[in-house]
Amino acid sequence: MKAMSFPSRQEAVRAWQHLLKVLPVAPDAYAASGRLPLAALALLLAGVPLGALASAIAGTVVLLLTLAVAWPFAWLTGVVMDWWVIPKILPLAVAAIYAAGVIAVGASLGFAASMVIAALGRKGHNRSPATAATLAACAAVLGTGLFAAAVLRFSGSRDEAALMFGGVALAIAGLIALVAAFAGAADSVRTARYCETCHRYLETRDLGSLPLDSATMLRDALLARRLDAVSQVLQQPGDGLQLSLDTCGSCGRAVLDGKVTGEARFPEAGKERRDRRTWRFLSTWLEAADARVVAQVRTDRFGA
Numbered sequence: 001m002k003a004m005s006f007p008s009r010q011e012a013v014r015a016w017q018h019l020l021k022v023l024p025v026a027p028d029a030y031a032a033s034g035r036l037p038l039a040a041l042a043l044l045l046a047g048v049p050l051g052a053l054a055s056a057i058a059g060t061v062v063l064l065l066t067l068a069v070a071w072p073f074a075w076l077t078g079v080v081m082d083w084w085v086i087p088k089i090l091p092l093a094v095a096a097i098y099a100a101g102v103i104a105v106g107a108s109l110g111f112a113a114s115m116v117i118a119a120l121g122r123k124g125h126n127r128s129p130a131t132a133a134t135l136a137a138c139a140a141v142l143g144t145g146l147f148a149a150a151v152l153r154f155s156g157s158r159d160e161a162a163l164m165f166g167g168v169a170l171a172i173a174g175l176i177a178l179v180a181a182f183a184g185a186a187d188s189v190r191t192a193r194y195c196e197t198c199h200r201y202l203e204t205r206d207l208g209s210l211p212l213d214s215a216t217m218l219r220d221a222l223l224a225r226r227l228d229a230v231s232q233v234l235q236q237p238g239d240g241l242q243l244s245l246d247t248c249g250s251c252g253r254a255v256l257d258g259k260v261t262g263e264a265r266f267p268e269a270g271k272e273r274r275d276r277r278t279w280r281f282l283s284t285w286l287e288a289a290d291a292r293v294v295a296q297v298r299t300d301r302f303g304a
């Protein structure tokens with residue numbers, strides 16, 4: 001990470017904008033193929049009830065935690081209601097904890113469902129983000145239903161206002177769960193890079209960092225397939241462009257990624273503020289021979 005100091009926030013933002021123009025965001029060289037092997041489909045379908053169960057359990061645990069945190073405040077509200085100033089703040093604290101709880105319950109319902117689907121999909125070598133996302137969303141909806149049934153069963157509340165509040169809270173949590181499960185499961189497939197020829201997941205290796213001002217030189221040398229120039233650039237010590245290589249253990253083809261990482265520091269309201277940013281500037285497939293050279297140069301030079 002390269003740290004740079006600026007006299008003000010405006011100057012820092014301007015510098016970021018300039019850097020983004022010089023080193024623009026590159027699309028990911030890897031794209032999931034969408035292939036869905038039969039074994040993966042079977043595992044994913046089995047993952048729907050499993051994910052629903054995990055989702056309901058996770059939601060229940062987070063709900064109990066929320067109630068445990070809110071309880072002392074709710075109890076105090078009743079005790080000091082009539083004779084102190086604090087009661088005005090206490091109900092607000094309770095409401096804030098409940099609101100945070102609804103979001104946390106929703107996120108946990110969705111996250112647990114997507115974790116189960118992601119793990120089973122990986123086992124079956126699923127390469128379809130859409131299938132994983134759809135089935136994780138199904139698991140999250142089922143899990144939210146299970147969770148609601150359990151809460152209704154154990155709370156035993158028949159109070160109309162409480163049921164109404166619970167219904168609204170559940171609808172919000174359910175929506176968060178749905179979105180979280182859908183996005184999480186799709187992302188788990190897209191980010192797990194895979195060699196479609198060898199049916200293997202790629203292995204990630206950190207190659208250290210390069211100086212930022214060598215970034216465009218490296219990209220142009222790679223695009224022109226000039227390996228001698230690539231090797232030259234890779235010799236430079238420096239900071240600001242983080243390199244990593246995802247390699248197939250069988251055929252040796254690899255994806256080389258370069259991420260710009262930086263931190264802008266500037267004073268504001270008497271304090272030093274930090275604005276960290278990271279984006280992908282470079283992402284390209286390398287043939288096995290080229291990937292070997294790239295890895296070798298970095299190992300020889302820096303022991304990466």
Ligand SMILES: [Zn+2]
Pocket residue numbers: 195196197198199200248249250251252253
């Ligand atoms: Zn391969």
